[in-house]
Amino acid sequence: MAPRSAARPTATERFILDYVEPRRAQLRTWTGTLAHDVLIQRAAHRKSMTVKQISESNRVFFLSDVVVGGMDAVITSLVSHQARRISRSKQMTKRYLEASEVPTPKGKAINTTEFSRAVKYMKALGKPVAVKPSSGRTGKGITTNVTTETELRQAWAKAMAARSVTAETKYQMVMEAHHPGLDVRVFVVGQTVAGAVARVPFYIVGDGLTTVGGLADAEIERRSSNAYLAARQPEVTDEFLAPVGLTRASVVEAGKIQPLTPIADTVRGGGLAVDITDQLSDDIRDLAVDGLWSIPGLNAAAVDLLVPSLDSAEGAVALEVNPYANITEFHYPAYGEPRRVADAIMEHILERASR
Amino acid sequence: MPENQEALSGFIEGHVAPSLQELRILQKAPSHRALIRKALSSRTVEVRTVDQTDVFVFGGTVIGGMDHRVTTLVSSHARRVAADETLTRRHLELQNLPVPQEDQPLPDGLDIRAYVAGPQVVAAVAYVPLAALEEQLPPEEILDSEQLASLRSGPANPEGGIAVDVTELLDPSLTELAADALWSVPGLAAGAVDLWVPQLDSAAEAVVLSLDVEASVVTHHLPALGEARDVAGAIVDQLLIRASR
Numbered sequence: 001m002a003p004r005s006a007a008r009p010t011a012t013e014r015f016i017l018d019y020v021e022p023r024r025a026q027l028r029t030w031t032g033t034l035a036h037d038v039l040i041q042r043a044a045h046r047k048s049m050t051v052k053q054i055s056e057s058n059r060v061f062f063l064s065d066v067v068v069g070g071m072d073a074v075i076t077s078l079v080s081h082q083a084r085r086i087s088r089s090k091q092m093t094k095r096y097l098e099a100s101e102v103p104t105p106k107g108k109a110i111n112t113t114e115f116s117r118a119v120k121y122m123k124a125l126g127k128p129v130a131v132k133p134s135s136g137r138t139g140k141g142i143t144t145n146v147t148t149e150t151e152l153r154q155a156w157a158k159a160m161a162a163r164s165v166t167a168e169t170k171y172q173m174v175m176e177a178h179h180p181g182l183d184v185r186v187f188v189v190g191q192t193v194a195g196a197v198a199r200v201p202f203y204i205v206g207d208g209l210t211t212v213g214g215l216a217d218a219e220i221e222r223r224s225s226n227a228y229l230a231a232r233q234p235e236v237t238d239e240f241l242a243p244v245g246l247t248r249a250s251v252v253e254a255g256k257i258q259p260l261t262p263i264a265d266t267v268r269g270g271g272l273a274v275d276i277t278d279q280l281s282d283d284i285r286d287l288a289v290d291g292l293w294s295i296p297g298l299n300a301a302a303v304d305l306l307v308p309s310l311d312s313a314e315g316a317v318a319l320e321v322n323p324y325a326n327i328t329e330f331h332y333p334a335y336g337e338p339r340r341v342a343d344a345i346m347e348h349i350l351e352r353a354s355r
Numbered sequence: 356m357p358e359n360q361e362a363l364s365g366f367i368e369g370h371v372a373p374s375l376q377e378l379r380i381l382q383k384a385p386s387h388r389a390l391i392r393k394a395l396s397s398r399t400v401e402v403r404t405v406d407q408t409d410v411f412v413f414g415g416t417v418i419g420g421m422d423h424r425v426t427t428l429v430s431s432h433a434r435r436v437a438a439d440e441t442l443t444r445r446h447l448e449l450q451n452l453p454v455p456q457e458d459q460p461l462p463d464g465l466d467i468r469a470y471v472a473g474p475q476v477v478a479a480v481a482y483v484p485l486a487a488l489e490e491q492l493p494p495e496e497i498l499d500s501e502q503l504a505s506l507r508s509g510p511a512n513p514e515g516g517i518a519v520d521v522t523e524l525l526d527p528s529l530t531e532l533a534a535d536a537l538w539s540v541p542g543l544a545a546g547a548v549d550l551w552v553p554q555l556d557s558a559a560e561a562v563v564l565s566l567d568v569e570a571s572v573v574t575h576h577l578p579a580l581g582e583a584r585d586v587a588g589a590i591v592d593q594l595l596i597r598a599s600r
Contacts, residue, residue: 052449054442054445054446054449055441055442055445058432058435058436058442060446060449060541061541065450066538067446067450067538067539067540067541068541069541069542070430070432070540070541070542071432071541072431072432072435075431075432076432076542077430077431077432077433077541077542078430078542079430079431079432079542080419080420080427080428080429080430080431080542081422081425081427081429081430081431081433081434081568082408082420082421082422082425082426082427083427083431084431085408085422085431086408092405092406095405095406096405096410099403099405099410100410100417293416293417294417295417296410296411296417296418296419296420296421296427297419297420297426297427297428297430352597
């Protein structure tokens with residue numbers, strides 16, 4: 001049975017229905033994939049630069065013996081000290097976005113020990129909230145669409161559990177108004193959008209007969225020819241499915257699009273990156289560029305947006321500006337054209353070095 | 356500090372003694388942040404404060420910012436390199452710039468701090484340790500009481516010495532050395548370069564000691580002796596030049 005729209009589809013469901021499902025047969029089959037830092041170094045070589053390794057994480061780019069840039073772990077010299085400090089906290093990023101009047105969901109940071117304050121804040125907002133660890137850089141520990149105190153308690157525990165051993169002592173929770181929309185990550189370099197992907201959660205289309213486990217296994221099998229996805233396959237167990245209220249034995253009604261994770265997790269949760277660079281409206285592009293520019297001294301980063309529709313920035317918000325973003329999903333999208341973000345970064349490094 | 360201090364005593368004799376009476380009173384020196392703000396304001400750059408850090412806005416566009424003393428002319432990469440002696444040394448060596456020989460004392464010379472903004476040195480001071488100065492020129496005989504107090508506790512000479520402007524005394528080979536040192540680090544468009552210099556008129560045997568991306572501009576705006584240099588203005592000009600991305 002063909003997938004069909006729910007009575008009131010979410011922006012993500014609509015995108016899957018209108019954009020992803022029709023391309024199902026065109027799943028990309030990447031054979032060899034390169035890591036983030038290797039992509040950047042290859043781009044440097046293509047621009048006739050030499051790359052010298054100074055320490056384990058530190059590299060310098062030379063063009064005819066002149067230092068033009070460098071890389072410290074995954075971030076390049078296009079990122080100012082101030083920008084890197086801001087990016088360590090979601091709450092700080094939010095304040096900079098607000099200072100530049102870039103739309104971002106209303107929210108605040110709350111100490112992990114102040115759960116009762118969190119409950120009060122949720123009631124004061126009077127709408128569903130998203131709960132996130134302030135210092136997280138991946139999607140870890142995030143819960144969206146929290147409406148009750150019980151859900152908030154669970155979300156709080158999940159965010160606490162996501163705390164890494166290396167996390168700074170000032171670990172806070174960011175609570176913000178839940179904002180429905182398609183999860184879009186735009187990589188901006190200078191004033192230009194170098195690539196954009198929509199991030200879609202791992203989903204199946206029910207047939208009214210096959211179990212969720214069976215459909216998920218078939219989807220994982222289908223992706224095995226894609227080297228990028230094959231290296232990031234989730235293990236779909238009952239525990240994996242619990243947050244969406246399903247088990248492997250559940251059966252989903254015919255034609256229903258069923259996400260298997262609450263948010264798109266492209267790292268380990270089976271989420272898909274779908275290239276939408278050419279689909280973004282001009283005002284959404286502007287929103288992403290404005291998001292980057294709100295952070296002083298930031299010349300390259302991923303800007304995460306939630307957009308109700310790809311046709312217009314109306315109702316769209318910027319959630320995060322992340323100079324640590326991994327560029328591989330732009331180079332190896334599950335559907336659509338690969339975008340050479342690494343080349344855009346190196347071109348910009350050269351451009352800035354010449355001033 | 357080398358035992359032989361001929362370079363220093365020669366400098367005191369030639370460049371400090373003749374003008375010591377003009378020693379600046381530094382008790383009420385403005386702060387680094389105040390000097391930067393003044394330079395921003397005179398160029399109609401607006402400052403917005405977010406969580407105790409500054410965002411600089413020109414014509415509605417964010418052109419940079421400052422987190423404590425570090426402006427956006429300093430990449431995160433550069434900050435890390437400058438904070439690590441070994442990494443700094445490796446960057447300097449890769450550009451064939453002279454660095455101190457390990458396990459060997461420095462030759463007789465002067466401690467010079469050059470501030471580089473963009474392509475060039477915009478100010479330089481020599482640090483004269485107070486002890487060496489007092490030994491050679493008993494200040495009680497030359498300075499009034501207010502100057503004496505300033506000499507001994509001036510805000511611009513926290514290292515127990517006075518800063519003497521030498522911007523125009525530095526040989527071009529030394530200013531080039533300072534600029535090359537700054538540019539050996541990726542993503543660094545402004546900062547102080549500390550040099551150890553046997554002679555002001557030659558780069559022979561001069562070495563680069565360190566880079567300071569958090570350097571205060573106050574020393575250059577108000578050296579204890581010599582001309583004031585507008586480093587804050589040069590920093591803001593670089594921010595404006597580099598903002599057109």
